[in-house]
Amino acid sequence: MFGNWYLLLVTLFVAEGANIGRFWHITDHHWDPYYSQNATEPMKICPSSYGRHIPDAGPLGDYKCDAPWTLIQSSIHAMKRIYPDPDFILWTGDDTLHTGEQDFYLGKEKVIEIIGNVSGAIRGVFPETPIFPALGNHDYHPKSQIPPGGSDILTAIADMWRPWFSDTAYDTFKREGFYKEYLPGSTQHIMMILNSNFWYDSNKAVNGSGDPGMEFQWMESTLQEAAANSHKVYIAGHVPPGYFEMPSDYRKRWFYNHYNQRFLQIIREHKDVIAGMFFGHHHSDTFRIIKDSAGSVAQCVLIAPGVTPWATTLGGVVNGSNNPGIRLIEYDKDTLHLRDYSQYYLDLAAANQESQTDPSSLWKHEYNATSTYNITDITPQSWEQLASTMRKGCESNGSACPSTFTAYHKMTSVSYDTGACEVRCQKFQLCAITEAETEGYESCMDNWGNHGERMRSSNLAGWIILIASILHTSLSFIANIST
Ligand SMILES: [Zn+2]
Numbered sequence: 410m411f412g413n414w415y416l417l418l419v420t421l422f423v424a425e426g427a428n429i430g431r432f433w434h435i436t437d438h439h440w441d442p443y444y445s446q447n448a449t450e451p452m453k454i455c456p457s458s459y460g461r462h463i464p465d466a467g468p469l470g471d472y473k474c475d476a477p478w479t480l481i482q483s484s485i486h487a488m489k490r491i492y493p494d495p496d497f498i499l500w501t502g503d504d505t506l507h508t509g510e511q512d513f514y515l516g517k518e519k520v521i522e523i524i525g526n527v528s529g530a531i532r533g534v535f536p537e538t539p540i541f542p543a544l545g546n547h548d549y550h551p552k553s554q555i556p557p558g559g560s561d562i563l564t565a566i567a568d569m570w571r572p573w574f575s576d577t578a579y580d581t582f583k584r585e586g587f588y589k590e591y592l593p594g595s596t597q598h599i600m601m602i603l604n605s606n607f608w609y610d611s612n613k614a615v616n617g618s619g620d621p622g623m624e625f626q627w628m629e630s631t632l633q634e635a636a637a638n639s640h641k642v643y644i645a646g647h648v649p650p651g652y653f654e655m656p657s658d659y660r661k662r663w664f665y666n667h668y669n670q671r672f673l674q675i676i677r678e679h680k681d682v683i684a685g686m687f688f689g690h691h692h693s694d695t696f697r698i699i700k701d702s703a704g705s706v707a708q709c710v711l712i713a714p715g716v717t718p719w720a721t722t723l724g725g726v727v728n729g730s731n732n733p734g735i736r737l738i739e740y741d742k743d744t745l746h747l748r749d750y751s752q753y754y755l756d757l758a759a760a761n762q763e764s765q766t767d768p769s770s771l772w773k774h775e776y777n778a779t780s781t782y783n784i785t786d787i788t789p790q791s792w793e794q795l796a797s798t799m800r801k802g803c804e805s806n807g808s809a810c811p812s813t814f815t816a817y818h819k820m821t822s823v824s825y826d827t828g829a830c831e832v833r834c835q836k837f838q839l840c841a842i843t844e845a846e847t848e849g850y851e852s853c854m855d856n857w858g859n860h861g862e863r864m865r866s867s868n869l870a871g872w873i874i875l876i877a878s879i880l881h882t883s884l885s886f887i888a889n890i891s892t
Pocket residue numbers: 437439503547690691692715892
């Protein structure tokens with residue numbers, strides 16, 4: 410009780426004099442234009458099902474399918490209904506459906522058409538709002554194979570997004586898929602939109618070495634210049650650094666290792682000028698701590714959940730679906746200090762049972778970061794405090810994970826019920842959250858729970874888990890997966 414009063418007082422105190430702004434962060438819409446609720450075969454209900462059993466597809470979608478148009482539209486209208494006049498909208502990509510037969514269901518024209526329709530829907534509802542779109546790995550054909558130096562697809566997308574770009578941003582985006590802009594109403598604060606698809610290890614148009622599109626060099630010079638001018642920078646993109654967090658058959662890092670290291674090094678070197686980092690691609694609600702060389706927190710990557718409820722096909726993941734989510738971030742417009750976010754969501758199973766004419770009214774508030782996690786703001790220091798408390802508690806004794814971890818685990822699937830998160834699940838989640846670098850992640854995974862009392866005791870269950878984990882690791886290999 411005192412904690413709540415204290416938080417309230419802190420909030421009131423900080424609110425005084427702060428120039429508060431809000432922006433939406435939306436991501437991973439993955440429109441499946443083939444979605445057909447009343448079809449009988451899974452592939453006819455949605456090709457994004459990959460043939461998986463679909464017992465009761467609903468009007469707003471299904472947990473094994475990408476989003477039907479009704480869901481996409483309801484999410485955008487829900488944004489308008491909940492907070493109609495944001496300072497801007499950050500949109501971190503992935504518009505097309507997942508399919509194993511992309512030449513049949515997609516193709517260049519179809520990909521461009523889908524991006525055009527989703528862009529048009531956002532522009533139609535928010536005609537005056539500045540939008541910062543980022544390119545997702547699914548915003549290309551073939552998916553993820555985005556070459557440096559531009560392409561006809563990139564040109565088509567740049568032309569589509571032209572009304573949202575300054576002249577310089579348009580030119581940079583058309584050439585390499587990244588750009589920077591001043592935040593609305595500012596001549597100081599910068600939104601840097603990355604094309605992190607250049608570092609994604611599924612992208613065979615690059616080879617894991619060098620500096621594709623000279624993007625690292627561009628990042629460094631932009632951050633140096635911002636520091637020299639005392640400006641602040643938000644960094645956003647689609648594919649994030651670090652590892653996927655769902656328990657699976659793999660230890661799945663997204664970037665080629667060399668690019669992961671270089672990216673993290675740049676962030677470390679310029680941590681003071683970076684005021685926030687926002688990514689998508691996971692479809693889950695999670696975050697990543699980036700440490701400095703001394704092991705202290707340098708930055709935090711906030712990963713927003715997707716609009717698509719689609720269950721990942723990553724091998725070994727059980728129940729990898731999520732409810733559709735949209736995120737409203739609260740910040741200080743003068744300093745870019747990150748204050749809080751409100752997560753909104755659609756309980757898809759429940760919403761499919763409703764017969765509302767306007768499904769946007771079915772979107773509900775899920776949680777606020779500060780009150781749910783008992784943190785004072787959403788800066789890297791606060792996330793690090795949360796992450797280390799969770800890791801310390803869960804690692805010392807899985808059954809003694811703090812209540813914040815239980816809350817986190819519910820939110821990571823956007824309140825879709827994935828069952829309890831036992832020791833293996835805790836390890837996957839917390840190693841991914843706290844270790845973005847390969848060496849630290851591998852060590853966390855290999856040595857989870859092998860500290861303190863647990864190792865000193867002759868806990869049979871602990872040994873069985875350890876041996877199973879070693880056997881499991883030895884069978885791991887890199888998956889060709891799609892997210
Ligand atoms: Zn995606």
